[in-house]
Amino acid sequence: MNDNRDKQMSQLSDWIWDLNGYAAKVPFYNADDLTMREVQNVFQLDPEPPQMELNDYIREAVRKRDLSYFSFFLHHFEKRLNGVIYRFLTRNGYDRYDPARFLDYKLEVLQMLLYCLPKFDPEQETEFLKYAKHYIQDGLLFCRMMGEAGSFASLAEYRRVRQIGAIYNGSGKKCTEVVSEFAAQSGYKDESVSADELLTIARRNRSIVSLYRTEQDEDGEETDEDVTRDDSWNYADILWKGIQAKTVAAAFEQLSYKEQWYLEKRNAICMTCGRVSPLSTQSTFEDLAVDFEGTTASGAERFYRRTLDKLRLKLLESGYIHTVTLKQTECRKKNKKIAAAVYLYQVDNDGEWGEIRFDFEKGTAEIVKLADWDTMKSNVFAKTAIRFVQGLPEERLLKSVVVPFESETLGK
Incomplete structure (x- = not known):
C-alpha cells in the first residue's frame, strides 16, 4: 500500500519545536525491553507544562507555528489516548501484554495528529479532537491492517474486506449469497477489485488472524472510538449499585493505567461501557502476573488488593x-x-x-x-x-x- 503521509509532513518544515527546560518524565531505559509504564507515559514532560485548556494548546500551536504547544497538548491528552488504544486493542482480541505493539499504535496516532494539525483552523469553534477524530480512527485501522495478513491497496479496500468478512464469518451462507448481501449493504461497485476478490482475501486472512472479532454495528460498518470524550464512565450502577457515578469515575481516573487495568481484568468489567462479563471470564492472579511485568501470582494479588484500598480511600475522601x-x-x-x-x-x-x-x-x-x-x-x-x-x-x-x-x- 502506498503511504504518502511522510512526504506531506513537509508542511511542518518551517514550524519551530523548542522544549529547552523540559525532559521526559519517564525515559526509556532499554529500547529492546520496553515496559508498559514507559510506553504509556511517552509524552509526559517534566516539569509540568503551563496550564491551558486542551484545545487552546492546539490553537496556540497553529497560530505560532510552534510544536512545543503540541507537546503540551500530548502531555495532557496522553491518558485519554491510552484508553482509546487499549479499548481498540482489546476489542480486536489483542489483550495480551505487549508494550511494543501499544507504542506502535500510539506513534501511528501521533503521525495522524501531526498530519492534520496544520490543516486545523484555530479560529473555528470546532474542537481539534472532533476535527481529528477520523484521522485517529484511520491511524488505528492502518496499524491493525499492517499487522494482518494480505496486501491491501488502500485503507478503503481494507475496510471493505473487513465488512464482507464480517458478513461471511459464521453466517453459513454461500459465497454468492455473501457477495450479494455485501453489495446490497454497501452499494459497492468497483471494476478494479470485485466483491468476489474481496471475499477471497477475507477468507484467506480468516485462518491467520481474528479478523472479524470487531466492533460492528447493525449496518456492518465499524463504529468509531469517541476520542473527544474525557472517559466519563457510567459504570457505578453495575460496580456498586446506586453509588454516585461521577464520584466513582473521578476516583477511578486518578488511578494509574496499570491499576485501572487490574481492576477491569480481575472483575470482568468494562469501566468504559459498563459491560459485565461472566465471572468465569475474570482473570486469575496467575493471568495477571503473566500479562503485566511478569510478576508472581502472589505479587499480582498484593498489587490488586493495594489498588482496591487506594480506590476506596479516594472515594472516602470525596465525602459521598x-x-x-x-x-x-x-x-x-x-x-x-x-x-x-x-x-x-x-x-x-x-x-x-x-x-x-x-x-x-x-x-x-x-x-x-x-x-x-x-x-x-x-x-x-x-x-x-x-x-x-x-x-x-x-x-x-x-x-x-x-x-x-x-x-x-x-x-x-
Whole structure:
C-alpha cells in the first residue's frame, strides 16, 4: 500500500519545536525491553507544562507555528489516548501484554495528529479532537491492517474486506449469497477489485488472524472510538449499585493505567461501557502476573488488593461514599452448618474497631462494641454491616470484606 503521509509532513518544515527546560518524565531505559509504564507515559514532560485548556494548546500551536504547544497538548491528552488504544486493542482480541505493539499504535496516532494539525483552523469553534477524530480512527485501522495478513491497496479496500468478512464469518451462507448481501449493504461497485476478490482475501486472512472479532454495528460498518470524550464512565450502577457515578469515575481516573487495568481484568468489567462479563471470564492472579511485568501470582494479588484500598480511600475522601470494613474473628458450626460468628467492623478505614456477634440459628445480631466514628443513636455503620452479613448465604460467609454505601444513608 502506498503511504504518502511522510512526504506531506513537509508542511511542518518551517514550524519551530523548542522544549529547552523540559525532559521526559519517564525515559526509556532499554529500547529492546520496553515496559508498559514507559510506553504509556511517552509524552509526559517534566516539569509540568503551563496550564491551558486542551484545545487552546492546539490553537496556540497553529497560530505560532510552534510544536512545543503540541507537546503540551500530548502531555495532557496522553491518558485519554491510552484508553482509546487499549479499548481498540482489546476489542480486536489483542489483550495480551505487549508494550511494543501499544507504542506502535500510539506513534501511528501521533503521525495522524501531526498530519492534520496544520490543516486545523484555530479560529473555528470546532474542537481539534472532533476535527481529528477520523484521522485517529484511520491511524488505528492502518496499524491493525499492517499487522494482518494480505496486501491491501488502500485503507478503503481494507475496510471493505473487513465488512464482507464480517458478513461471511459464521453466517453459513454461500459465497454468492455473501457477495450479494455485501453489495446490497454497501452499494459497492468497483471494476478494479470485485466483491468476489474481496471475499477471497477475507477468507484467506480468516485462518491467520481474528479478523472479524470487531466492533460492528447493525449496518456492518465499524463504529468509531469517541476520542473527544474525557472517559466519563457510567459504570457505578453495575460496580456498586446506586453509588454516585461521577464520584466513582473521578476516583477511578486518578488511578494509574496499570491499576485501572487490574481492576477491569480481575472483575470482568468494562469501566468504559459498563459491560459485565461472566465471572468465569475474570482473570486469575496467575493471568495477571503473566500479562503485566511478569510478576508472581502472589505479587499480582498484593498489587490488586493495594489498588482496591487506594480506590476506596479516594472515594472516602470525596465525602459521598462511606465504607464498613469487616473481619471475621470467630466462627462456630453446629451439625456442619455455621451457627454463629463474630465480626469486627471499622468505620471509613479509621479508628478503633467495633464488634458484632451473629446468631444465625435465631437470625439475630448484637452490637457488642460500637466502632469509633459510628453514629451514636442510629448506628448506621453497624447496621449496614449486619444487613450485609445476614444477607450472605452460608457458603459465601466472608472472612473479610469492605462494604461501600452512599453518604445519603447517614441522613436516613
